[in-house]
Amino acid sequence: MPSPQHLRGASRLAVAAATGVTDLVEAMHAEIARLPLTAPRQRTGGLTGLVYGGVRGVTRLVGGGLDLALATLAPLLGQARPERASAALAALNGLLGDYLEETANPLATPMGLHPLMDGASGPPLVLLHGLCMNEAQWRRDGADFPAAFAALGYRPLGLRYNSGRAIWRNGAELAELLDEVPGPLTLLGHSMGGLVARSAIAQAGPRRWRQRLRAVVTLGTPHQGAPLERGGQQLQQLLALSAYSRPLAGLAARRSAGIRDLAHASLLEADAGRASVLPLPAGVACYAVAATTSRAPDGTRARWLGDGLVPVASALGRHRSPARRLAFTDTALFTGLGHLGLQTDAAVLAQLQRWLDRPPA
Numbered sequence: 218m219p220s221p222q223h224l225r226g227a228s229r230l231a232v233a234a235a236t237g238v239t240d241l242v243e244a245m246h247a248e249i250a251r252l253p254l255t256a257p258r259q260r261t262g263g264l265t266g267l268v269y270g271g272v273r274g275v276t277r278l279v280g281g282g283l284d285l286a287l288a289t290l291a292p293l294l295g296q297a298r299p300e301r302a303s304a305a306l307a308a309l310n311g312l313l314g315d316y317l318e319e320t321a322n323p324l325a326t327p328m329g330l331h332p333l334m335d336g337a338s339g340p341p342l343v344l345l346h347g348l349c350m351n352e353a354q355w356r357r358d359g360a361d362f363p364a365a366f367a368a369l370g371y372r373p374l375g376l377r378y379n380s381g382r383a384i385w386r387n388g389a390e391l392a393e394l395l396d397e398v399p400g401p402l403t404l405l406g407h408s409m410g411g412l413v414a415r416s417a418i419a420q421a422g423p424r425r426w427r428q429r430l431r432a433v434v435t436l437g438t439p440h441q442g443a444p445l446e447r448g449g450q451q452l453q454q455l456l457a458l459s460a461y462s463r464p465l466a467g468l469a470a471r472r473s474a475g476i477r478d479l480a481h482a483s484l485l486e487a488d489a490g491r492a493s494v495l496p497l498p499a500g501v502a503c504y505a506v507a508a509t510t511s512r513a514p515d516g517t518r519a520r521w522l523g524d525g526l527v528p529v530a531s532a533l534g535r536h537r538s539p540a541r542r543l544a545f546t547d548t549a550l551f552t553g554l555g556h557l558g559l560q561t562d563a564a565v566l567a568q569l570q571r572w573l574d575r576p577p578a
């Protein structure tokens with residue numbers, strides 16, 4: 218159960234602002250998760266709905282007094298269902314993580330590596346989650362990516378981090394953390410996780426792990442930025458193109474540093490607000506997976522919309538400027554699949570297994 222210190226930290230959040238942003242992100246999540254032809258909805262269901270409901274509950278209850286919040290939050294954040302507590306904290310960090318860090322709020326998630334398979338041995342494979350998520354969400358909807366990689370002979374390690382921080386901050390801390398991981402390394406990042414991995418590589422300098430890095434794989438990572446995250450007038454103009462973009466409009470008023478960095482794929486401190494021009498690491502096998510919600514990806518609009526958040530070209534590192542293009546070792550495109558489905562789809566997992574079928578010695 219989270220400590221009273223953690224719950225006390227919740228009282229320092231801006232109640233109305235956090236609740237409003239949570240509503241918007243849940244609506245975005247619902248749009249991404251639903252099948253393209255199902256009716257629009259503003260609320261998610263199942264465990265995901267409980268997570269967002271818990272976030273709203275936190276922000277509303279602290280406005281009524283800390284003691285009431287402590288008493289009422291216990292069932293949600295108790296030992297019986299710890300995944301609800303960790304998922305709610307992950308969502309809060311994605312929404313307001315920079316604020317939590319700047320104010321030294323105990324709700325801010327510290328970065329750490331967590332074993333995902335008891336008894337697994339072999340070369341480490343580090344799995345990096347995306348915005349508002351945590352390492353446990355590599356197992357959901359019946360999929361178990363860590364178990365599949367352990368069966369190949371890897372030791373899966375889940376990176377937990379505050380996804381609302383600036384990407385370069387997470388990259389710099391990860392660059393230090395990976396020096397503690399022995400053996401040849403493989404990095405697998407979903408969405409923002411792929412950018413954090415690239416940021417860490419760029420900031421590794423002469424660190425030992427950089428010489429031990431063997432492969433990098435990204436799933437739906439906005440290497441050239443995510444247009445639907447850019448906010449402002451440009452976002453307003455996109456609303457007519459896709460229901461996926463509609464809930465994001467309100468995020469322009471209050472977005473964490475991590476969300477803002479997704480707009481242009483800003484990976485270094487000097488690149489805040491603009492795209493980082495960084496090549497893929499030399500001597501490392503680099504793979505990228507993209508998805509489109511369309512089942513006929515040949516159309517320009519389908520490729521631009523991509524998985525609902527990230528256009529196909531961005532996920533595959535393509536750009537009209539040669540200096541911005543990323544020369545991946547291999548790429549794969551999956552149709553009829555949304556952004557979150559990249560972590561659960563059997564065909565995506567099979568492709569990853571083909572790329573990583575021989576753990577590095």
